[in-house]
Amino acid sequence: MTTQETLGPDPNRTDEGVDVVEIFVKLLVEWRRGLIFAVIPFVLGILYIYSMTPLYEANALILPQSKTQSSGYAALFNSRSSGDVYIGLLRSRSVLDGVIDRLHLLDLYKTRSREQARAILAGSSTFVAGADTMISVSVRDKNASTAAEIANAYLDSLEQWQENASAHDAEVRSRFFQQQLAKESLAVANAEQELKEVQEKTGIVDPSAQTESGLGAIASTRSQITNLQVQLASLLLGASEENPKVKEMRSQIGALEAEERALESSNGGRRAGAAASAASMPELNLDYTRKLREVKFHEALMTSLSNQYQSARLDANFGDATFEIVDRAVPAEHKAWPPRRSMVTLDAAYSIFFGLVMVILTLLWRRVVRDPAYLKHASVVRNSFWAPR
Secondary structure (H helix, E strand, O other): OOHHHHOOOOOOOOOOOOOHHHHHHHHHHOHHHHHHHHHHHHHHHHHHHHHOOOEEEEEEEEEEOOOOOOOOOOOHHHHOOHHHHHHHHHOOHHHHHHHHHHHOHHHHOOOOOHHHHHHHHHHOEEEEEOOOOOEEEEEEEOOHHHHHHHHHHHHHHHHHHHHHHHHHHHHHHHHHHHHHHHHHHHHHHHHHHHHHHHHHHHOOOOHHHHHHHHHHHHHHHHHHHHHHHHHHHHHHOOOOOOOHHHHHHHHHHHHHHHHHHHHHOOOOOOOOOOOOOOOOHHHHHHHHHHHHHHHHHHHHHHHHHHHHHHHHHHHHHOOOOOEEEEEOOOOOOOOOEOOHHHHHHHHHHHHHHHHHHHHHHHHHHHHHHHOHHHHHHHHHHHHHHHOOO
């Protein structure tokens, strides 16, 4: 009697329950078949795992600076999360092309297409912004030294992009300030010319000194008039109006009063530096102050523009870095991919499961073949797919 007949369905059995022991025994009986079904995928998996090209991983680390930058491009790094900005830059076409050109990756990847080279390079690179604000640049390659060179080339290319961007921004600002400086220089010259014309027209050179001098002259004249009037009053006590001295004093007093009126009234054609008349002092001083203030304003603005222009030129030559390199990549000592131990474990588990499933399917198929009822059901199913309507 064969094994299949011994373990075949019992025609006298009427219960429909599942005998676990019977199923377990059947599986044990088919252990050779299960072993074959398990060994084949296991061996194929092992061959595939050990045929995979090992990859080495190189890591570089950069730290974005948090200080406020004067550059317009550097302001980008303060407007939002610097980690997102840097990761976006590292993935940009400009930085990728910089890496490709530095290491001649078109020859290394054996392609003439830059787009394909960028895709390969991006696929082997990973950028992660940590909670400590530092950004990790990871590159995998079958050669440990190449992986380190590519990771470091990312840093160099990013640094070069930053220098070019800062230089361009500084050049734009420098050109703008240079244009404004030329305009302001012309404005200063015009303001100085207008001040000169006011000085020539009014004779105002030093408003404070000239005003003080003019008021002193008026006070002196009034003092002389008062003295003469006192002397005249004393003289009239003993002399008449016909007295020559009385007439002389009255003549002197009239001349001094005329001089006082001249000093107090407005008159034109004054010599430069001469004291202005009392009546014209407010207007002349106001005109002079306005023109002088305009000259000083344009001079101060020109000085400010000149300082900013010099600062822009310095930024073009000595741009501040917006990140610091914490760690440059070094060749890895151990492989990062594939994780063969884990993959072998998964391959063994999958192979055992596959062998068990195949044994169960084999037992089910045998039962279908031996049982007429199952054959009838199988025929109905087959006809539903293949029988003509």
